[in-house]
Amino acid sequence: MGVNKAEKKVAMPELEANERSRCFAEVALGYDESMAREEAERCLNCKKKPCVSGCPVNVRIPEFIEKIKAGDFYDAYDLIRETNSLPAVCGRVCPQENQCEGKCVRGKKGEPVGIGRLERFCADYVMDHPRDENNKTAVKNGKKVAVIGSGPGGLTVAGDLIKLGYEVTVFEALHQPGGVLSYGIPEFRLPKDQVGHEIDLLEKQGVKIECNMVIGKVLGVEELLDVYGFDAVYIGSGAGLPNFMKIPGENLKGVYSANEFLTRTNLMKAYRFPETDTPIKVGKRVAVVGGGNVAMDAARCAKRLGADQTYIIYRRSEEEMPARLEERCHAKEEGIFFKTLINPVAVLGDETGWVRGLRCVEMELAEADESGRRRPIAKENSEFVLDVDTVIMAIGNSPNPLIASSLQGLKTNDRGGIVVDEESGRTSLEGVYAGGDVVTGAATVILAMGAGKRAAKAIDDDLKKK
Numbered sequence: 001m002g003v004n005k006a007e008k009k010v011a012m013p014e015l016e017a018n019e020r021s022r023c024f025a026e027v028a029l030g031y032d033e034s035m036a037r038e039e040a041e042r043c044l045n046c047k048k049k050p051c052v053s054g055c056p057v058n059v060r061i062p063e064f065i066e067k068i069k070a071g072d073f074y075d076a077y078d079l080i081r082e083t084n085s086l087p088a089v090c091g092r093v094c095p096q097e098n099q100c101e102g103k104c105v106r107g108k109k110g111e112p113v114g115i116g117r118l119e120r121f122c123a124d125y126v127m128d129h130p131r132d133e134n135n136k137t138a139v140k141n142g143k144k145v146a147v148i149g150s151g152p153g154g155l156t157v158a159g160d161l162i163k164l165g166y167e168v169t170v171f172e173a174l175h176q177p178g179g180v181l182s183y184g185i186p187e188f189r190l191p192k193d194q195v196g197h198e199i200d201l202l203e204k205q206g207v208k209i210e211c212n213m214v215i216g217k218v219l220g221v222e223e224l225l226d227v228y229g230f231d232a233v234y235i236g237s238g239a240g241l242p243n244f245m246k247i248p249g250e251n252l253k254g255v256y257s258a259n260e261f262l263t264r265t266n267l268m269k270a271y272r273f274p275e276t277d278t279p280i281k282v283g284k285r286v287a288v289v290g291g292g293n294v295a296m297d298a299a300r301c302a303k304r305l306g307a308d309q310t311y312i313i314y315r316r317s318e319e320e321m322p323a324r325l326e327e328r329c330h331a332k333e334e335g336i337f338f339k340t341l342i343n344p345v346a347v348l349g350d351e352t353g354w355v356r357g358l359r360c361v362e363m364e365l366a367e368a369d370e371s372g373r374r375r376p377i378a379k380e381n382s383e384f385v386l387d388v389d390t391v392i393m394a395i396g397n398s399p400n401p402l403i404a405s406s407l408q409g410l411k412t413n414d415r416g417g418i419v420v421d422e423e424s425g426r427t428s429l430e431g432v433y434a435g436g437d438v439v440t441g442a443a444t445v446i447l448a449m450g451a452g453k454r455a456a457k458a459i460d461d462d463l464k465k466k
Contacts, residue, residue, distance in 0.1 A: 007110025010039040012117060021303050021334040024187040024271050028092070033073075036121040040068040043113045046105050051115060054103035056450030057084050057156070061100060061115055068118055074131060077122040084119075085159030085202060086152060086449065088127065088194040089181055091120025094446045095324055127197050137206045141165035143463050146230040148215045148403065151179020152445045153436030154236035155199065156452030157459075158207045164460055168206070169230075171213040176267060179238055180437075180445070183267035184259075186297050188304070192266075216402040225431055231466075232431050232459045235418060236452065239397040239437035245289070249347030250393070254283060254355035258290070258298045258394035265301045283389030284308045287358050289344055290394030291321035294442075296328065298392045299336045310336050311386065315343040315363050320373040339386075341365070343378065347391055358386045397442040407432075417441055425455030426462075433459060 013029040014020075020027050031039065043065040051061045060079050067076035080087045096102075096116040104112030145161050147154045150172040158168045176182050181195045203209060215221065215237070224230045242257030244250050261280070264270045268278035286302040288295050291314035302310045312331070314321060317340050321328065332338065341363045348357040362382035365374035399416045411419040411428040418427055418434040425433040435451030437443055 006042055006106075009042075009111045009114040009117070010035045012114075017333040017335075020188065021300075024304060026191050027188050027330060030124050031117055031121045033071075033125075036068055036073075036118060037071065039114050039118060040065045042106055043069075044105055050103040050105065051100040051113075054100040056099065056446050057090075057453050059084050059100075059119070064122065065113070065115075065118060068122070073122060073125045073129075076118075077126045080119060080122055083453075084449070085156055086181075086198050086445075087119050088123035088198055089152065089190060090446055090449070091116050091118075091123055092190050092194075093185060093444075095444060097325070099446065123194070123198075127194065138163055138165040140167060143167070143231045144169070144229060145459060146171060146224045146228075146233045147236060148221075148233065149173075149179055149236035149238055149436075149438075150177035150199070150209060150211075151236060151238050151436065151448060152181060153238075153448035153452035154179065154234065155202060156449040157234045157236065157435075157456045159202055159205070160453060160456035161459065162202070162205050162207050166460075166463075167208075169208040169210060171215050171219075172209060172211045173214045173237070174267065175211050177209050177211060179236075183263040184294070184297070186262070186266055186301055187271075188300070189297065214402070216406040221403065221407050221432060231463055232433065234425070234452075234455055234459065235403055235427075235432065235434040235438055236436045236448070237400050237403055237438045238448075239442040240400040241398040241416070242393065243396045243398060244393055245344065245395060247344060247346050249349055249355075252347055252349040252355050253353050254281070254389055255347055255391045255393070258288070258294050258392055259397060261298055261392050262294070262301065265305070271301075271305060280305065281390075282307055283355070285388040286310045286390040286392065287313050287344075287386060287388040288392045288394055289313045290396075291316065291318075291323055291340075292394065292396070293323045293327050294396075295392075295394035296323050296331045296336075298394050300331055300334060302390070302392065303334055303336060307390070311388070312336060312338045312340075313342050313344060313358070313360065313386075314338070314340050315376045316365060316373060317341060320365075341376070343376065344391075345383070348385065355389050355391055356387075358388050358391055360384060360386055397437070399438045399441065403438075415441060423454060424458035425451060426458060 045062045064076040064079040100115045101112040144167045147170040178195045242259040264280045269276040270278045270280035273279045282305040286307040288299040346359040350356040362379045363376040369375040425435045433455045435455045436448030
């Protein structure tokens with residue numbers, strides 16, 4: 001008996017694995033108009049709309065899908081943009097399977113509606129079919145808000161507040177806006193022209209973006225409030241401090257943090273060297289330590305940069321990997337080898353100080369730990385050496401300590417995250433708010449955006465009272 005067509009999503013066209021593993025072109029090619037309308041027809045337009053409650057920024061999902069069904073693609077896009085300033089981004093990199101699609105009623109009998117694919121379609125359609133944008137700005141209310149960091153959380157705060165009449169200035173430490181969208185997520189998952197397009201729309205609405213502004217060095221948060229006259233400051237500076245395992249040999253040449261490796265590759269466009277100024281050295285055998293989306297990104301970049309063999313080294317089983325299933329599948333299709341239940345204990349070097357191998361131990365899983373995943377423990381007498389010449393550590397990032405250390409009275413936790421009221425983003429200092437990875441540590445784009453929306457509402461509520 002065949003599968004009911006309505007039980008399966010419309011397949012996403014993709015570049016063939018052998019072709020894409022040699023270039024940085026986008027892997028998922030997106031729906032055309034007929035595919036989008038066919039997928040939209042699968043939506044049941046449920047009365048209770050459980051998908052909306054699963055979205056951290058509460059996109060009006062069934063309503064925009066109804067517009068797609070009718071072929072009103074611009075209207076669909078406008079509905080999304082009412083609550084989400086970055087639809088092209090979210091449609092590509094959100095873990096929809098754990099959020100909106102995870103609550104989709106259609107998913108009880110078959111696959112959920114491809115909400116992320118439809119959101120991406122709307123954003124791509126508007127970019128590919130430009131219209132005369134109505135960039136009418138809101139009536140100014142005379143108040144100024146500074147946003148530190150132009151990642152997804154900061155851009156969300158800026159987008160929400162500019163609509164309410166605030167003068168918003170975003171301060172970005174790097175030479176290009178976008179935060180993790182620009183430096184962290186590879187071109188083949190998130191084309192940078194899409195990121196640029198969405199930032200351009202915010203600027204047309206009136207958001208000012210100042211790059212090369214390292215707050216905590218060039219200016220302090222107190223100066224923004226007391227000298228430059230900002231009424232509130234939102235800290236969305238992300239988690240840019242890479243974590244290491246603290247094992248012997250991590251200072252050898254050929255060991256990267258995933259943060260540096262991806263920044264050089266994506267933001268600095270090392271994959272185009274020598275057309276660009278930034279080189280990157282990738283050996284023939286690369287080990288990427290970690291099991292999240294960042295590890296998958298690093299491994300897939302290494303493959304594209306010329307590695308003959310690339311390994312994912314993860315201390316638990318694949319079932320416990322935090323990386324999205326789609327990212328794991330794409331990595332395997334591109335020839336990435338998964339070595340699970342393996343943990344590095346030392347990086348080995350040659351006489352010239354370059355990596356020559358990774359000493360590892362085999363692991364087995366015991367009872368679940370506080371993360372809910374089974375705890376890995378080392379097997380006795382199981383050491384072996386993996387012959388590699390490049391090691392990329394992708395075991396997470398911590399909040400950048402610069403702002404917190406330069407701002408007296410700002411409460412932080414033992415992980416360096418800024419302590420906030422979760423529902424409002426209010427910090428221990430009046431007029432200072434924070435959200436995203438600088439609070440939680442490295443998490444997802446959409447969770448940072450959700451925190452940004454809550455903080456924008458709190459900023460508006462608080463300043464109205466003044």
